[in-house]
Structures are given as structure tokens and as C-alpha cells.
Amino acid sequence: MDKLIAIVLIILITSACKNKGKKMEEFKEENISKDSKTWWKEGVLYQIYPQSFKDSDGDGFGDFRGVIEKLDYLESLGITMVWMNPFFESPLVDNGYDVSNYKAVHSRYGTMDDFKEMIEKMQARGIKFVLDIVVNHSSNEHEWFKQASSSRDNKYYNYYHWWPAEKGKPPHRHSIFDPEGGWHFNKATNSYYLHTFAQAQPDLNWENPKLRQEVYDIMKFWAEKGVDGFRLDAFQFSSKDTTYPEFPEGYEKDFIKWHGMRPQLHTYLKEMYKEVIEPYNIFAVAEGAGSTLQDAHDLVDEDRKELQTAYHFEYVDMSRTTAGYKLTDFKTVFTKWDTSFAEKGWLAIFLSNHDNSRLVNRFGNPSTAYRRVSTQMLNTFLLSMRGTPYTYYGDELGMTNIDMPRIEEYVDVSAIGEYGMAKARGDNMEEFMKQLNYNSRENGRTPMQWDDSENAGFTTGTPWKRVNDNYKEINVANQEKSPNSVLNHFRKMVKLRKENEVLVYGDYQLLDAENDETYCFTRTLDDVKVLVLLNFTDHDSSIELSEISNNKEILINNYDVLTILEKQVTLKAYQAVLLSIK
Incomplete structure (x- = not known):
């Protein structure tokens, strides 16, 4: 028996050494079967745009110490993960998505010690930290590019994509940010460099194995500082067709189809998994999930050994214009993705982020009469769906677009x-x-509205961006006082999700698919069933449901009443109700 115990101890110690920096319970969670419970499935993620969250030193920009000041607030929300947008050293052409040093923090946000203190205090509160890492491109002020753009003979030249001028002008290539296209001439090398985004963001050459090792070293650097996960910015564009073909006219309307999800991308992700994700037990999600359901599965199905969560944009894209969206289309998209991922893979569930305008403006009703209830309804929806819910800072208050x-x-x-x-x-x-x-995505980047003091309590200085004029009405301090505020409803809904596994792992079943006013569905796990009732309109709406039984319990309701007559439910404007069906 003593010998057996010794063997077991040796195995455990060896495993711990291979997985240094992580707690044993995390190691166990990361290595259980696909269908078992994991922290990143059960979590609720909160996204912080750091320069807009809280300024601690009066320079008008949010910073790490500002976040530290508000850790009790974050804990009070019940969230279990924080994803923070980039804070690396950067010339800030694209607000930090143009990185000049991947292993340094921009002085605007504080010091590396401030960063370490921030995540250690988050983790002490049970909040894991997800780092936004930008490795499709760097800044043109990164030392790699400074060297690369000096000479074709420089060892860093092949860290980027180039088109020699002696071959003539390169074929037109769309740039998401630059009206002149995706190639820019560099005189010193007599060649053009590729930039999918701004001229100041040259694309990194993932086809070069030396570049890939540099990226993995960067990820290891941050993993060893304690980060729990990575969000890979624009990663679906990282692999390029290096023949740089001519594309058909108008191809940019389906940009992802032509530029995203090149086959080599999976080779690189498998390599990244082996080098970083597996040995450090890191959670990873890439921005984007390709053009098809199969693309998404190829990224995140467990047997692929690539990423953990698919993050797609189909339902967000349907709300990008003032024309609005049809609820039946909205339901179709969510149901299609849930059905596809019912047995394999896992989804991120979100309706807003730093690249979109505010949740309530696009999917709810920002008017004074309906902002509260419609935001509550949308937050109820997000926290009732299968998948990991992502909440963008300020959406727990119902912050709105700013008029510009x-x-x-x-x-x-x-x-x-x-x-x-x-x-x-x-x-x-x-x-x-x-x-x-x-x-505009600037709508979603206005300073956090903490109270009704000057600049909404965000800064004692001049804010980097104008605070929304409605901050005296919409702010944390006001909503703390009201039991039925958007904020307190959000807290109740997070608590409800965490206490009811059916809302995490339960099967999803859409009801009354053709109804263009209400979105109703069930979540079922073993003998536990929850009925979710959501009215997406500004008027009463009735629905007949056979799922209504006499033996039911209201789990949450953003109104004081619920009208049920036999099998007919009448929901008030933007009413959101969860019923436990016995």
C-alpha cells in the first residue's frame, strides 16, 4: 500500500510541475471529459475597455488602479471573468490594437506592478483574467517593423508580408480601415507591405515559423504572469494566401470568405495549443468564427485541440443599420447556432462589445419610457442562453449611444x-x-457612468472622450439605490444562472418560432425545466404555450405582475420572465 501511495504522489507531483502556475482544481477542470463541467462554460464574462472604465490619476484616461478601485463593484456583479482590451505599449493609432511592445504596458494604464496587483486581486475574488492579444498585425513602430522596413536583407523583413516593387503594383487588396487599399509602399525596401487594417498596422507573417515562435513566447510571458486566458484579436485573418490573387469586384462585401480562415490557420492553432494553451491550461477564444458553422466547429471542437469557444458575429451584424432587425431572423440565427453546437463545441453569447454601438440602442429601446425594461429583457436573454455570456461594461446599467x-x-x-x-x-x-x-463603435467607448458628479465620476480631469449627457440619470450610484434597476436586475440574473445548472448546460428548445413579437424557449436538464418568456416590443403581447402548467414558480420577472389565463401568457412591454416548470 505504501508503495502504491508513493507512485500516486510521484504522478501528482510530475503533473503539478508540468502545469506550474495553476491551481490543482483548475488542472482537474481543464482535463476532464468534453461533456463535463468547466469554469469557462459556467462563467459570466465582463468586458472592460480600460481607458473608459475608471481614471485614478486625473489624466482623463482609465487605468489599472482605477480598475483596482472598482474591484468590489465587479465582485458584486457576480461575474467570474474579465476580458480587458489591449493596454500594451502602443502609439495608439487604433486605441492599442497597434502594439509596439508586446511585453510592456503603456504608461497611460500604469506599470507592470499595477497590472500584477490588479489581476492578483481579481483572482482573489474568484475573477479570472482574459488578455486581449493582437497578433494578426503589429504597430509600424514595433522594433520588428522598424528593422524590417530598413532593408530586405534584415532578419525581420520576413516577419511581415511584402510585394517587391519590381513586380509592379500589387493586386488590389481591401483594407478595413484604409480607403487606399491594403498595400502601402515603403521606399527603403522598394516594396509594399500588407495591412488588413490601418497603414500603421502591418500584418505579421504567420507563414514564417520564427514569427510564430515569437508570438508563442509572448503568450508564455503573460501566462507566467498569471493570466487565465487569451482573446485572439482578428485571428481569423492571420493566415494569408501568399499568391495574393486578384479577387472579383465587390469581394470586400464578403471579406471573411476571401481573407479569413485559410487552411493553414488550423496548423498554426494546433501548434499554439501544443506550445501554450495545453501546457499552461489557458482558455482561448478567437475573434471571429469564419463564414460557416463548420468553420466554427473546426476552431473549437475539443478533438481539434485548437480553441475552446466560438465567437461569431452573425446576430450582431443584423443590427448594424437604423433599419433594425426582424425578431424572427434573430431567433433563427440563435437557434441555428445553438442546434449546431448542442453536442459538440461551445459558443460565446453576446450582443455588444467595443466594436459596436450600445446594446439597448440596437436590440432594445433607449427611450426614457422603455430603456430600463428593455435592457433588463436583453440581459435576461443573454444570461438564459446556452453558451458563455459576455457582458460589455455599462450594459449592466443600460448605458446608451452618444449623439455625434x-x-x-x-x-x-x-x-x-x-x-x-x-x-x-x-x-x-x-x-x-x-x-x-x-x-459607430465610439458609442460603446464612452466613459463609464459611476455617479452624477462631474464627468460621471470617471475622472477628476478632462475625459479622453465626452461623457454621455444622460449620466446624471444613468449611473451606478443611482441604480444601487433601486431594487428594480437595470443593475440590480443584472445581479439577480447572474446569481440565478450560477445557481441553476440548467441555464448553463440545459438543452434549448425554441417555441412559437414565427412569432415576431416574443422570443420564448425552454432550457431542460434531466428533470429540471425552465421556461424563458421575452417580449421584444413596446406593447403588450400574448402567446399561447402548452408548456405552462399549474405547478410553476417565477424565478425572475422585471415587472411586479405576470398575466396568465389558462395556457395564455400576456407579457407587458419588454417583459422578461423565467418560470421553473415542475
Whole structure:
């Protein structure tokens, strides 16, 4: 028996050494079977845009110490993960998505010691930290690019994509931010470099194994500092067709199809999994999931050994214009993805992030009469679906879009680039500005509204971006006082999800699919069944459901009443109800 115990101890010690930096319970969770419970499935993720969250030193920009000040608030929400947008050293052409040093933090946000203190205090509160890592491209001020752009003979030249000028002008390639296209001439090397985004963001050459090892070393650097996961920015574009073919006219309308999910991408992800994700027990999600359901499965099915969670944009894309969306289409998309992932793989569930305008403006009703209840309804939906819910800072309050009708007010490289492209095409610029005012991602980057003091309590200085005028009404301090506020409803809903495994792992079944006013579905796990009732309109709406039984319990309701007459339920404007069906 003593010998057997000794053998077991040796095995455990060996495993612990291979998985240094992680707690044993995390190691066990990461290595259980596909259908078992894992922390990243059961978690609720909260996304922080750091320069807009809380400023601690009065310079007008949010920082690490500001987040530390608000850790009790984050804990009170019940969230279990924080994803923070980039804070690396950067010239900030694209607000940090242009990295000049991957192993240093920008002084705007604080020091490396501040960062370490922040995540250690998060983790002490049971909150894991997910790092936003930008490795499709770097900044043109990164030392690699400075060297690469000096000479074709430089060892860093092949860290980027180049087109020699002696071959003539390169084939047109669409750039998401640059109206002049995706190639930019560099005089010193007499060649053009590729940039999928802005000119200041040259694309990294993932086809070069030396570059890939540099990236894995960067990821290991942060894993050893204690981060629990990575969000891989724009990663579906990382692998390139190095023949750089001519694409058909108008191809940019289906940009992902032509530029995303090249077959080599999976080779690189498997390599990354083996080098970083598996040995460090790291959670990883890539921005984007390709063009098809199969693309998404190829990224995240467990037997693929690539990533853990698919993060797609199909339902977010349907709300990008003032024309709005059809609820039946919304239900179809969510149901299609859930059905596909019912047995294999896992999804991220979200309706907003730093690249979109505010949740309530796009999917709810931001008017004074309905902002509260419609935001509560949307948060109820997100926290009732199968998949890991992602909440963007301020959506737990119902923060809204900010009115910016003139292009001079915009600082975002994307908005300015889109404006230039629209002007070059001869678009109706009045209509363009109307749409930009509605869907610009600057709407989702305004300072967090903490209280009704000057600048919403975000900063004692001049904020980097104007605070929304409605901050005196919509803020944390006001909502803390009201039991039925958006904030307190969010807390109740997070608690409900964490206490009811059926909302995490239960089967999803859509009801009354053709109803264009209500979204109703069930979640079922073994003998536990929850009925979710959501009214997406600004008026009463009735629905007949055979699932209603006499033996039921209201789990949550954003109104004080619920009208049920036999099998008919009448929901008030934007009412959201969860019923436990016995």
C-alpha cells in the first residue's frame, strides 16, 4: 500500500510541475471529459475597455488602479471573468490594437506592478483574467517593423508580408480601415507591405515559423504572469494566401470568405495549443468564427485541440443599420447556432462589445419610457442562453449611444476610414453620417457612468472622450439605490444562472418560432425545466404555450405582475420572465 501511495504522489507531483502556475482544481477542470463541467462554460464574462472604465490619476484616461478601485463593484456583479482590451505599449493609432511592445504596458494604464496587483486581486475574488492579444498585425513602430522596413536583407523583413516593387503594383487588396487599399509602399525596401487594417498596422507573417515562435513566447510571458486566458484579436485573418490573387469586384462585401480562415490557420492553432494553451491550461477564444458553422466547429471542437469557444458575429451584424432587425431572423440565427453546437463545441453569447454601438440602442429601446425594461429583457436573454455570456461594461446599467452627428467629433480610425471610403464612392454623406452616428463603435467607448458628479465620476480631469449627457440619470450610484434597476436586475440574473445548472448546460428548445413579437424557449436538464418568456416590443403581447402548467414558480420577472389565463401568457412591454416548470 505504501508503495502504491508513493507512485500516486510521484504522478501528482510530475503533473503539478508540468502545469506550474495553476491551481490543482483548475488542472482537474481543464482535463476532464468534453461533456463535463468547466469554469469557462459556467462563467459570466465582463468586458472592460480600460481607458473608459475608471481614471485614478486625473489624466482623463482609465487605468489599472482605477480598475483596482472598482474591484468590489465587479465582485458584486457576480461575474467570474474579465476580458480587458489591449493596454500594451502602443502609439495608439487604433486605441492599442497597434502594439509596439508586446511585453510592456503603456504608461497611460500604469506599470507592470499595477497590472500584477490588479489581476492578483481579481483572482482573489474568484475573477479570472482574459488578455486581449493582437497578433494578426503589429504597430509600424514595433522594433520588428522598424528593422524590417530598413532593408530586405534584415532578419525581420520576413516577419511581415511584402510585394517587391519590381513586380509592379500589387493586386488590389481591401483594407478595413484604409480607403487606399491594403498595400502601402515603403521606399527603403522598394516594396509594399500588407495591412488588413490601418497603414500603421502591418500584418505579421504567420507563414514564417520564427514569427510564430515569437508570438508563442509572448503568450508564455503573460501566462507566467498569471493570466487565465487569451482573446485572439482578428485571428481569423492571420493566415494569408501568399499568391495574393486578384479577387472579383465587390469581394470586400464578403471579406471573411476571401481573407479569413485559410487552411493553414488550423496548423498554426494546433501548434499554439501544443506550445501554450495545453501546457499552461489557458482558455482561448478567437475573434471571429469564419463564414460557416463548420468553420466554427473546426476552431473549437475539443478533438481539434485548437480553441475552446466560438465567437461569431452573425446576430450582431443584423443590427448594424437604423433599419433594425426582424425578431424572427434573430431567433433563427440563435437557434441555428445553438442546434449546431448542442453536442459538440461551445459558443460565446453576446450582443455588444467595443466594436459596436450600445446594446439597448440596437436590440432594445433607449427611450426614457422603455430603456430600463428593455435592457433588463436583453440581459435576461443573454444570461438564459446556452453558451458563455459576455457582458460589455455599462450594459449592466443600460448605458446608451452618444449623439455625434459631425465627423469632426470622431477620433476612431475606423470611423474616419469609413468616412473617407464613403466620400470616395460618392455616397450620400448625410445618410452615411446618420448611420455612423447610430452604429459607430465610439458609442460603446464612452466613459463609464459611476455617479452624477462631474464627468460621471470617471475622472477628476478632462475625459479622453465626452461623457454621455444622460449620466446624471444613468449611473451606478443611482441604480444601487433601486431594487428594480437595470443593475440590480443584472445581479439577480447572474446569481440565478450560477445557481441553476440548467441555464448553463440545459438543452434549448425554441417555441412559437414565427412569432415576431416574443422570443420564448425552454432550457431542460434531466428533470429540471425552465421556461424563458421575452417580449421584444413596446406593447403588450400574448402567446399561447402548452408548456405552462399549474405547478410553476417565477424565478425572475422585471415587472411586479405576470398575466396568465389558462395556457395564455400576456407579457407587458419588454417583459422578461423565467418560470421553473415542475
